[in-house]
Amino acid sequence: MSRPTGLEVRSLTVTYGSGPKAVTPLHDLDLDVPRGQFLCVLGPSGQGKSTLLRCLAGLLAPTAGTITALGEPVTGPSATRGMVFQQDAIPGWLRVADNVALGPRNRRLPESQWRPRVDHFVEAVGLRGRERAWPRELSGGMRKRVAVAAVFANDPDILLMDEPFASLDHLTRQGLHRTLLTLWQETGKTIVFVTHDVDEALALADRVVVIAGGGVRADAVVPFPRPRTDDLRMDATANALRTNLLHHLGV
Numbered sequence: 001m002s003r004p005t006g007l008e009v010r011s012l013t014v015t016y017g018s019g020p021k022a023v024t025p026l027h028d029l030d031l032d033v034p035r036g037q038f039l040c041v042l043g044p045s046g047q048g049k050s051t052l053l054r055c056l057a058g059l060l061a062p063t064a065g066t067i068t069a070l071g072e073p074v075t076g077p078s079a080t081r082g083m084v085f086q087q088d089a090i091p092g093w094l095r096v097a098d099n100v101a102l103g104p105r106n107r108r109l110p111e112s113q114w115r116p117r118v119d120h121f122v123e124a125v126g127l128r129g130r131e132r133a134w135p136r137e138l139s140g141g142m143r144k145r146v147a148v149a150a151v152f153a154n155d156p157d158i159l160l161m162d163e164p165f166a167s168l169d170h171l172t173r174q175g176l177h178r179t180l181l182t183l184w185q186e187t188g189k190t191i192v193f194v195t196h197d198v199d200e201a202l203a204l205a206d207r208v209v210v211i212a213g214g215g216v217r218a219d220a221v222v223p224f225p226r227p228r229t230d231d232l233r234m235d236a237t238a239n240a241l242r243t244n245l246l247h248h249l250g251v
């Protein structure tokens with residue numbers, strides 16, 4: 001039985017500017033993301049990955065085409081779609097626990113509704129005991145953990161992640177991959193995760209799409225069971241898939 005659609009993108013076109021300087025990174029792009037899927041979006045630099053994500057978030061209105069999320073048209077930002085960016089965007093003037101509680105607090109939800117969730121996600125990302133720490137007292141990886149806990153604590157249906165771990169070293173990144181996969185498996189959220197890195201996509205995704213030349217150039221299922229380890233680099237099927245994706249990336 002097919003899962004209900006999380007995101008449905010139809011004939012999406014985005015043009016920045018006008019006249020001879022106009023740029024159209026996305027042209028007539030179609031994409032369906034089933035609910036609960038972990039989708040990675042790969043693509044060469046400047047081919048519209050972030051543009052797509054901003055449209056999905058409702059932060060950028062398409063020039064043409066439509067997007068629906070869980071059957072509703074996307075016309076602007078919504079708490080049902082949470083974003084995590086590459087930049088360390090957590091507010092420095094809020095302690096860890098207050099950062100994680102920021103979304104539900106801003107939505108003026110009663111504390112009894114969100115406090116257990118906040119406590120749970122602080123623990124789940126490994127920050128128990130650091131609730132009262134300031135962001136400046138944390139490492140880059142720990143600040144990322146705060147951002148991940150915060151987006152889950154806000155309980156969106158769909159997570160949109162734009163190269164969230166790009167600035168981290170390999171080991172820190174692997175730790176965050178494990179944490180994100182655990183939280184995804186526990187919560188069943190739909191995730192759209194943009195990355196430059198084929199190996200990151202193969203470590204995380206159910207499915208990978210390559211965006212280039214305005215549309216979806218490749219669309220591949222990632223069939224490997226989880227947890228996936230560095231041993232995947234030795235696997236012949238994984239290597240064939242990696243080579244195919246790199247080919248579509250023009251590498």
Ligand SMILES: Nc1ncnc2c1ncn2[C@@H]1O[C@H](COP(=O)(O)OP(=O)(O)OP(=O)(O)O)[C@@H](O)[C@H]1O
Pocket residue numbers: 016017023025043044045046047048049050051052196
């Ligand atoms: N606000 C903007 N105004 C004008 N042009 C823009 C704007 N945002 C993006 N672009 C252009 O649109 C194209 C796609 O940009 P986008 O950031 O979506 O690509 P990307 O695939 O995410 O790139 P990268 O991998 O380098 O982050 C690029 O040519 C970029 O210069």
